[in-house]
Amino acid sequence: MPDLIRLADIDKSYTRGKERIAIFDRLNMHIPAGDFIAVMGPSGSGKTTLLNLLGGADRPDKGTIEFDGKRIDNLKENELARWRAANVGFIFQFYNLMPILTAAQNVELPLMLTNLPAAKRRDNVATALKVVGLEERAKHRPRELSGGQQQRVAIARAIVADPKLLLCDEPTGDLDRATADEILGTLQLLNRQLGKTIIMVTHDAAAAKFAKRTLHLDKGKFDERELAA
């Protein structure tokens, strides 16, 4: 498989108060299309920062990020927003649905950024909800749904615009085992049947088993052997 993403010589640090915290120092990584990677590691190891960089939600201090052969680290703010809308789906630990919108409206949100006609949008929303098995709940608001259901809506929202890359930050961190396994099963399905490339940050070794491979991150460095494998 060709590489979907290449990170080359990434430096990234944050200032917290007066302190300067280095996260990555010359990080290199490439991710083939169709991969499903679980990223594990202690708090502060740089997992979330990695997701932000991969998803264009944050920029490296140094180094380049290529997606599908094109650099994204030097895109302008608005270009980057458009790129995210087209290419990346985000799934968060606490779902982050809009409480004022129904499940279907939440799913439709990313389609506002496309030029799809209304009918096509409705089809796509229905399809995405079907994929996550929530067609029945389309009209419900987030607070009327269980945690697992909310996360399914979030997944539907992440895939509705048909992005190549899904980024998941502790997607099952707030769920019980059985529900978590269902969610992870859905992610696995998306990876296997729809060919989505998935990067999933998790603390949960059982969750990581659903991925094709697991990478361990510590103090901004991957385990070199895992990375090479």
Place this chain on the structure above:
Amino acid sequence: MNELFLVRKNLFRKPVRTVLLLVSILIAFLIYAFMTSLVTSMSDFNTKPTRLITLSKINFTETLPIAHYDKISRMEGVAVATHMNWFGGYYQDPVKGFMPVFAVDPETYFEVYKEDLPLSEEVKAAFFKERTAMLAAEPVARRWGWKVGQKVPLNSNIFTQADGSRVWDFTLVGTIPTPPGSSQTGSVLIHYDYFNETIDIGRDRIGWIPFLSTSAEANDKVIAAIDQRFANSADETRTNDEATFNKSFAAQLGNLALVLALVVGAAFIAILLIVGTTMTLAIRERTKEFGVMKTLGFSSGSILRMVLGESLLLAFLGAALGVLLAVGLLAAAGSMPGAPPLHLATPVLWQSALMAAGLGLVTGVLPALAAYRLSIVDALSRK
């Protein structure tokens, strides 16, 4: 679903809060629209640049000899002049039934105030013909239930008839429509000749001499010529154009414009503070959502638009409700005993729109900029 849909949804996310904000905005616009219309309808009548008024230099309550009218009529630069007297009229009750009744010279009065007297030829003829004829502004006739053709007894609180009676009988021959700005708002017209023959004191004297000049450019010359002509006589005059006269008349009540500005200013400062701080809080509560939306690919510009859209929508909704309520209250107040008919002053409409836009922008700009500048990383790490 589009941005406007989201704006609407967001605005009513906490309905109690939004309704309370709408109430406070509504109040400010109500005060503004109501008070402005009130002041306008008391002072802002249709004026005509060529319409001038001559009155006693001592005060407008002092009268002038009728000879002044004849002299002014024949002066150069005067197209047509008329004269009117204050009758001190009331119907039944001296306080509740008080009304501005003017004794006029019918034919010339209709020439000088042509625009404000859009009456049919029949009504005009009826008024000109009969000495005891009377015309009443529509709202006055409606309020007292007078029908055309009916005899109406009017009292004077100043004059007495030769027989000691203070009641005059008039026949209502027609009503005068009073669109906003009409100089005839609330007035009742009777014949000078009839008035002059029946009063006990002050015969052959007149109150004011309104007249039309041949052109507005000639005004200054005409004014100077008239006032000079009567200078050093027992009845000196002061001549003004109509707008100046109206303005100084309204100024007698006090500095209405200043009071209006102070009250409206206070109301708007109050809502600016309330709406501004609440919007800031409302937007700050949604920081994380904005982060999520940006992550989904919404541009900072579109977030800015939506936040500003929300504060603008709020301001416009509140303004519209306030102006609507003002229209209702003006109608109600205008139909109360003794009140002149009141209308919404037309400039209030576009001024309110402008003020709503200003309010929406001012209260929304800081939260909108904060949302615009928000970085995804900061927003998502917020609890």
Place this chain on the structure above:
Amino acid sequence: MTSLLNQIATITALNLRTIPQRGWMSIATVMAVALATLVLLFFLALSNGLSKTVEGSGADDIAIVLREGSNAELNSVVSKDQLNILATGPGLRRRDGAPVVSGELLVIVDGIKRSTGTAANMPFRGISADGISLRKGVTITEGRMFAPGTNEIVVGAGLLREFAGFEFGKSIRLRGSEWTVVGVFEAPGTVFESELWADIAVTQSLFDRPNIFQTMRFALNSAADLATFREWAKADARLKGLEVLSEREFYAKQASQSSGIFMIAAWGLGLTMAVGALAGAMNAMYSSVAARASEIATLRIIGFSGVAAFVGTLIEALILSALGGLVGLILAFVFFHGRTTSTLANSSFTQLVFKFDLSPSLVASAIVFALVIGFLGGLFPGVRAARQRPLLELAG
């Protein structure tokens, strides 16, 4: 009971400590209440100042006679004959055998309002020689009284402060004659200070109203003599159509007429603005309750009662609104208390000069007004706070 008070104190302290977190919103509430109070006080002080001045002009032992039912002095007509008959009435104070009386005529002349430069109606009153002694508290502070039978004028100090055209020593042309201002008089806190006085006979003749009076003033031996004088006048057919009032009654009637419109403005605008401020206060208090939901939930778990949460919220609202009322009061004292203004006093259609006046009772109304806003503003949010269930998850 003590425990409930302690609970309330604890919750109130908690609320007040968290005010800075909602600083701007609290300030907005305080200011909204302050501005509503200010608008209320503006018109109340106007109304109060006006009626105080008009009422302050009236004495009980002075009788005023005018045409019955003339709600304005301007419309009254009393003849010379009637004046002569009235002067024989009982209960009148006499000096050297003659009653102390003043037949008066009011005409309106133009002055120039200093603040706007526009013409304004000045009361020009012809009075007789006794006119000045028939008015309490009048003193000539500059120049002298007019000499009877001359074209001389004395001017009230209040009128001079607000209007131009009648300065001391100035010569004025009215109806073809020259008049000279020969004196300035003061009569603090009365309507007299807003008038111009001249000799009655000269006024009648030069303003072409021969032998016409509008009002008569008589000094009574005592206030008790008013009834006697009134009954006597009523019984005389030649005095039919005249009305006898004490000076106090006369001005009290005018005061209520003139100040009524300001009372309407005060409460109309004040209450309307109060609704706006109330909406703001409720909003702030709902936010306050929402911001402290987890603290309240925690306290409820510990065993605090809902009543304490309710009262605590109410107290916070009352403190904010009381502060607002106080700010409004201070602004009112700074900006307009004691300031001189003038308006058309509608009974005589002339300008009356008076001062904005904040009486203790107005101060009290303002405080009550502000507290009512606070009470209503805290009521429903307080109920919400009281209903906050002791949930562990919120407390976490």
